[in-house]
Amino acid sequence: MQDVANLAGVSRTTVSFVLNKVESANIPTETQDRVLAAAKELNYRRNALASGLRSQKTHTIGFVSDVIASTPYAGRVVQGAQERAWEENYLLLLVNTGNNQAMKKTAVETLLDRQVDGIIYATMYHREVHPPASIREVPTVLLDCFVADQALPSVVPDEVLGGYTATNYLIQQGHRKIAFICDAVKVPAHVGRLAGYKKALAEAEIPFDADLVAFGVTTQQGGRDLTRKLFAHPDRPTALFCYNDRMAMGAYDALHALNLSIPNDVAVIGFDDQDLIAADLDPGLTTMALPHYDMGSWAVNHLLELISRRQNGTEQASKPKQQMLECPFIKRNSA
Amino acid sequence: MQDVANLAGVSRTTVSFVLNKVESANIPTETQDRVLAAAKELNYRRNALASGLRSQKTHTIGFVSDVIASTPYAGRVVQGAQERAWEENYLLLLVNTGNNQAMKKTAVETLLDRQVDGIIYATMYHREVHPPASIREVPTVLLDCFVADQALPSVVPDEVLGGYTATNYLIQQGHRKIAFICDAVKVPAHVGRLAGYKKALAEAEIPFDADLVAFGVTTQQGGRDLTRKLFAHPDRPTALFCYNDRMAMGAYDALHALNLSIPNDVAVIGFDDQDLIAADLDPGLTTMALPHYDMGSWAVNHLLELISRRQNGTEQASKPKQQMLECPFIKRNSA
DNA sequence: CTAAATTACTAACACGATTTAGTAACACGA
DNA sequence: TCGTGTTACTAAATCGTGTTAGTAATTTAG
Numbered sequence: 001m002q003d004v005a006n007l008a009g010v011s012r013t014t015v016s017f018v019l020n021k022v023e024s025a026n027i028p029t030e031t032q033d034r035v036l037a038a039a040k041e042l043n044y045r046r047n048a049l050a051s052g053l054r055s056q057k058t059h060t061i062g063f064v065s066d067v068i069a070s071t072p073y074a075g076r077v078v079q080g081a082q083e084r085a086w087e088e089n090y091l092l093l094l095v096n097t098g099n100n101q102a103m104k105k106t107a108v109e110t111l112l113d114r115q116v117d118g119i120i121y122a123t124m125y126h127r128e129v130h131p132p133a134s135i136r137e138v139p140t141v142l143l144d145c146f147v148a149d150q151a152l153p154s155v156v157p158d159e160v161l162g163g164y165t166a167t168n169y170l171i172q173q174g175h176r177k178i179a180f181i182c183d184a185v186k187v188p189a190h191v192g193r194l195a196g197y198k199k200a201l202a203e204a205e206i207p208f209d210a211d212l213v214a215f216g217v218t219t220q221q222g223g224r225d226l227t228r229k230l231f232a233h234p235d236r237p238t239a240l241f242c243y244n245d246r247m248a249m250g251a252y253d254a255l256h257a258l259n260l261s262i263p264n265d266v267a268v269i270g271f272d273d274q275d276l277i278a279a280d281l282d283p284g285l286t287t288m289a290l291p292h293y294d295m296g297s298w299a300v301n302h303l304l305e306l307i308s309r310r311q312n313g314t315e316q317a318s319k320p321k322q323q324m325l326e327c328p329f330i331k332r333n334s335a
Numbered sequence: 336m337q338d339v340a341n342l343a344g345v346s347r348t349t350v351s352f353v354l355n356k357v358e359s360a361n362i363p364t365e366t367q368d369r370v371l372a373a374a375k376e377l378n379y380r381r382n383a384l385a386s387g388l389r390s391q392k393t394h395t396i397g398f399v400s401d402v403i404a405s406t407p408y409a410g411r412v413v414q415g416a417q418e419r420a421w422e423e424n425y426l427l428l429l430v431n432t433g434n435n436q437a438m439k440k441t442a443v444e445t446l447l448d449r450q451v452d453g454i455i456y457a458t459m460y461h462r463e464v465h466p467p468a469s470i471r472e473v474p475t476v477l478l479d480c481f482v483a484d485q486a487l488p489s490v491v492p493d494e495v496l497g498g499y500t501a502t503n504y505l506i507q508q509g510h511r512k513i514a515f516i517c518d519a520v521k522v523p524a525h526v527g528r529l530a531g532y533k534k535a536l537a538e539a540e541i542p543f544d545a546d547l548v549a550f551g552v553t554t555q556q557g558g559r560d561l562t563r564k565l566f567a568h569p570d571r572p573t574a575l576f577c578y579n580d581r582m583a584m585g586a587y588d589a590l591h592a593l594n595l596s597i598p599n600d601v602a603v604i605g606f607d608d609q610d611l612i613a614a615d616l617d618p619g620l621t622t623m624a625l626p627h628y629d630m631g632s633w634a635v636n637h638l639l640e641l642i643s644r645r646q647n648g649t650e651q652a653s654k655p656k657q658q659m660l661e662c663p664f665i666k667r668n669s670a
Numbered sequence: 671c672t673a674a675a676t677t678a679c680t681a682a683c684a685c686g687a688t689t690t691a692g693t694a695a696c697a698c699g700a
Numbered sequence: 701t702c703g704t705g706t707t708a709c710t711a712a713a714t715c716g717t718g719t720t721a722g723t724a725a726t727t728t729a730g
Contacts, residue, residue: 050686385716
């Protein structure tokens with residue numbers, strides 16, 4: 001920086017003013033041009049460490065997640081976050097922790113050491129979490145997860161709406177006997193989608209029939225088994241809502257084995273819009289997409305707002321936002 | 336740090352010596368304990384910016400990739416890299432650039448601004464790249480890609496060996512008429528796997544038959560079409576090697592439609608060991624896994640070595656390593 | 671018993687920026 | 701002519717650490 005100053009015939013201070021576009025410094029355009037030319041000439045590159053040290057801003061967001069990469073969803077979340085951050089000149093510092101609580105703590109502390117401006121704490125499926133206390137030292141957004149007391153802002157998929165939209169679509173298509181195969185574990189997706197399913201039925205004044213709902217494991221195998229079970233009776237459902245695309249894939253197998261055609265004999269709708277399954281099945285699977293990319297980008301967006309509020313001193317002690325994002329309906333040919 | 340020093344009744348320098356475990360400072364254990372206790376007491380956290388600024392080491396690796404997250408593979412690469420880095424107290428600074436060359440340049444420069452100790456430049460399928468020149472300012476490893484003049488170290492899957500292993504396995508199972516459906520585009524995977532296929536045939540003295548090889552698009556649809564074509568004649572192949580699992584998925588459809596059972600009538604082998612396809616198909620797909628996780632971890636490992644050499648001044652002007660990693664053979668039930 | 675070496679520290683500079691406080695020169699209005 | 705304001709800068713302090721050079725006290729060697 002001193003070299004640039006020398007070449008431009010000004011002081012280091014002036015160079016800083018020009019590079020940071022400090023209006024109040026009243027540097028005439030002519031001088032600015034001289035400085036900028038000198039910087040380019042010398043291929044000057046500002047040292048972000050020094051800059052961050054002095055200004056107490058690193059333009060860096062810590063991204064902690066439990067199993068960053070072991071699911072295909074994960075990528076889209078990171079991508080959404082990264083791209084939104086990039087637009088605002090922020091970068092992501094990545095840590096994935098596995099399910100080790102101690103490691104989560106070290107992860108957060110490591111990020112705090114690095115003076116990140118904020119932290120995104122993400123999980124790879126919608127659930128409750130207990131992040132380490134030190135996370136509160138810095139603005140934080142929870143992604144695809146939440147804390148029970150809602151003391152931290154959070155963004156998750158709107159499971160109820162998703163279940164409702166899927167079921168309601170089937171109802172609009174004229175179906176009255178709609179089966180639902182679901183995860184046996186009572187995670188938020190289970191609870192929410194089931195609630196949405198019931199809500200749509202209620203609105204259409206179709207009585208809820210517990211025999212049309214089956215619970216099992218969320219694999220292709222599980223989908224196969226549950227579908228076989230639900231469609232064993234002669235008085236069959238005409239539509240099937242699957243908890244996820246993997247189960248839908250299994251449902252396809254089971255229905256084919258029963259010589260039932262999709263969507264003519266049975267309409268099938270999935271959940272997740274999973275790459276390399278949903279679109280590739282034959283017929284293409286109609287499904288609800290999870291807003292992974294959007295959650296990533298929303299999280300960064302909200303986080304940047306919190307950060308700028310803290311830096312302006314305009315922090316409010318209002319209740320942290322609990323955002324739910326809509327699951328887009330993806331129409332293909334199975335329903 | 337000054338506070339810690341005060342509480343421990345020593346100078347700031349001593350605190351620094353203790354925290355950095357500087358042997359040559361000869362601090363007695365007793366004093367060390369006092370300092371460490373004070374640090375814990377005050378919940379002291381070292382400022383990584385200041386530390387990095389002074390020591391010119393950030394313990395940070397820049398990770399640039401073209402489409403970080405849009406493929407399910409990507410995650411595993413990042414995971415491998417991240418976990419290996421974490422073990423050595425390094426973190427990953429993430430940027431994904433899309434296919435925009437200008438953006439790649441800014442990405443690299445942004446990382447250099449941040450004083451990263453090294454850069455990993457990754458692509459999401461094996462190919463040649465032209466990274467911006469400024470990348471050479473810092474140790475760099477190419478991941479799943481390479482530069483034509485081999486002037487940068489690189490790690491890629493061993494495509495030839497992969498094709499060879501798959502084909503050879505089928506041969507060992509007694510097959511002589513082995514079909515191969517392949518990507519029409521001449522990417523390294525196309526060239527390598529085809530070469531491996533031919534090599535295995537040659538070794539077994541099975542003449543290469545061009546009619547057994549078909550080229551098309553690498554989707555399920557493509558696999559379906561090519562398989563249908565290759566198995567249209569009455570004199571059918573008894574085994575099918577697929578360029579990837581998606582095509583294998585299509586092959587399953589086509590073979591089922593022809594009433595051919597897998598693996599009894601036709602043995603099928605895929606490539607990629609793709610999550611949610613390979614294991615979930617029925618029968619489970621025997622396939623070649625891509626060493627994504629290993630490439631990530633190898634890249635970091637090698638990069639750290641380059642970094643430490645540079646920092647020791649023991650850099651050698653030897654030819655950059657071009658590493659090929661084996662694709663593990665995953666035995667399931669389709670072959 | 672003295673010189674040299676070792677122990678156990680500390681003062682002060684350096685890393686490369688940002689930012690505050692200030693100054694010299696000039697313009698302008700009264 | 702004086703005082704005030706504005707313009708166009710700069711000197712110096714600061715961010716929080718790492719590191720070198722040095723020092724006083726103690727131990728060791730001869």
